[in-house]
Amino acid sequence: MNLLITEDDPLHRAFLKTAVENALPECDQVFEAENGAAAVEIVKSETIDGIFMDLQMPKSNGVDAAKEIWRCFPEMRILFWSNYADEAYVRGVARIVPSGAVYGYLLKSASEDRLAFAARGIFVQDQCIIDREVRGVQQRSENTLEGLTDAEFEVLTDISLGMTDKAISARRKISTRGVQSRLKHLYEKLGLNRSVTHSDIGPVFNSRTRALTVALSRGLLNVDGLASYEMELEDWLAKK
Amino acid sequence: MNLLITEDDPLHRAFLKTAVENALPECDQVFEAENGAAAVEIVKSETIDGIFMDLQMPKSNGVDAAKEIWRCFPEMRILFWSNYADEAYVRGVARIVPSGAVYGYLLKSASEDRLAFAARGIFVQDQCIIDREVRGVQQRSENTLEGLTDAEFEVLTDISLGMTDKAISARRKISTRGVQSRLKHLYEKLGLNRSVTHSDIGPVFNSRTRALTVALSRGLLNVDGLASYEMELEDWLAKK
DNA sequence: GTCACATCTGCGGGTCCCCGCAATAGAACC
DNA sequence: GGTTCTATTGCGGGGACCCGCAGATGTGAC
Missing domain, CATH: 1.10.10 (Arc Repressor Mutant, subunit A)
Known part of the structure; x- marks a missing residue:
């Protein structure tokens, strides 16, 4: 299995890499990209099975990159990994995820355990894993009363x-x-x-x-x- | 010498701590705070000689915390440490720094060398150290033609x-x-x-x-x- | 069918915003 | 004092925005 980590901060990228290697011993190779455009290139040139995608990145944010990737590989598994549960991000992601695609949404404040669990859930068992806090925002935005249409x-x-x-x-x-x-x-x-x-x-x-x-x-x-x-x-x- | 690190991201905090211990062996103790309010409390209860201050933090951002700290300790040395050289931050800092105070402004993308150099400059030699990129923004904002009054x-x-x-x-x-x-x-x-x-x-x-x-x-x-x-x-x- | 509910439409008027023009006040400099 | 430059002010008009009211359209439930 080949994974790709898309994250601009070198510290977080390194942390994520070791965390992935611990959590997914069956993983053969871990690619890294420091922005969305680079991620798209790697996905097109290598065979990638799943992606960690940071949402906040200078130039070419994660949502646009994921959109482009899903346009070419609709069944790509993507785990979004973000500082905030902003409704803008949650909506942005929800708007582009193809029907049936496996994806996840995790906050950076999550513990390493949660990260490992989410990674296994998505990349091994093909299950969608949405952080509880993010799920709350999602539901609130679906509620017509306080959410926006x-x-x-x-x-x-x-x-x-x-x-x-x-x-x-x-x-x-x-x-x-x-x-x-x-x-x-x-x-x-x-x-x-x-x-x-x-x-x-x-x-x-x-x-x-x-x-x-x-x-x-x-x-x-x-x-x-x-x-x-x-x-x-x-x-x-x-x-x- | 006692230093305080104010930074919400645990990864960056840990990195900063080891970097400080390497760069400043004369440092006795390193305190940590994960937000602005906690930093203000520590400064008031301990004897602190200098502060690393992250600018982006959820609730109570770095500028407000620094303002409060400088109100009580006008000669406190503060090294701001930020992801961006946004004019909003640069202006925000410039607006609150007391005359004669020693401070610095470094981007997180700076290398560990630059970080060490800046830390020694500010906390040992009492010199203001402003990142070149930040300095550019500062000058641009002082220029009446393209900057705002x-x-x-x-x-x-x-x-x-x-x-x-x-x-x-x-x-x-x-x-x-x-x-x-x-x-x-x-x-x-x-x-x-x-x-x-x-x-x-x-x-x-x-x-x-x-x-x-x-x-x-x-x-x-x-x-x-x-x-x-x-x-x-x-x-x-x-x-x- | 029809009832309820949400959304869109046209009309009218009140308010706020944008700006050109011309006059004034102040600061900096000689 | 005189000059120049910049910031502010009043006037006036045209346009944009906000909104209440009433009517039209569409959708789903029963």
Whole structure:
């Protein structure tokens, strides 16, 4: 069995390598990549059976790399390995995992035991292993009450790029009034009207920008994700 | 000599500890803290001569902890130790370092040699050691042409919190027109009018939110910083 | 079928934001 | 004092955004 470790931090990479060698003695060879692009190359040139994938990496984050890898090898087993259980990452991963693929999501704070267990589960027994904490975020985001619907999340990413209502309506093929309607629901779910938004000088917050602040601090969005969304937007602008 | 290592990641903490023991044999004791609040406590209860301070930590980031420590011990020597040379961090540190204090700023990508050199420079010879890359960011931000003035940066933090023009004008004690004037300069420096902002359906971007996207992706702002700014804003709202 | 529920749409008006223009105030320098 | 440069202010207008209301459309349950 050949595994690939994709992780930019050399310290974590070394730790992961020895941990893997201990947990999976049946593993023949461990490849290493320090960013997403390098990982894609290795997967294409070598025969790889499973991947450890860091999500936070400078340039070419883990989600984009995994997307490209799954596009070529839909049954590749990938264990995501992240500092945070940010909803942006969880959603990002959930959006690209092919149906039937085996994958896992583990936090870096997990003990070495948990890491070994998850690795065996995924790479040997073909089982999906999702960290409990991550699972919590996943369920919360599926819950329509406090979670965002896909439409609301979509409009959130659009305003996070700085798009105008009119541009969003063109991109998503709904009326501008429809955009505003989605925004209104988004603002409600983010609790923009619940917090102290008024003082003696009138409203303190601008909903549109305040929504971004709240979404960022709650981990609904993150800066890595913005770069990906930006690229999608450029594609759309180009063919428009 | 007693040193304190403040770093949330156990792997990095252990690495730093052995590196310090090698580089500074005259060091008697090495304390460890895994977040900013714990660091402040240790500094107050033990006699500490110098601190390694990680900037990215979940809850209570390094800048706030250093601020509190320097408030009590203005001559404390602190070596900041960060993943990124984000302008937000560089500015954040520069804003709180007391005049005459000895400090350093090193990137985590630095080699162990550089780390040892910086540690000896700061804790033994009382010299400020700033990573070349960080120094570059510092100078760029001091350059009025491509860097932001303090006024522009201030208004950027305010809109990043989602404040309205009127609220900003009350907080900063200038007219709303003054706020808009600062914003206009900010937009120019961020290059919002240079990029492709128009298409056949009219303007694609809303300046206010687009400014946030650009500032975040350039590292002028970061999410850790938002939390600090938010607290300052709450203080102001409370006493208003 | 129809009832309930969610989503999208058009209209209208109130507010906020962006900005050009011109005048003013202050700082730095000769 | 005079000059120049930068930051701020007031005015005014055009556009973008937020939202309540009412009507249309679509979907799933019974």
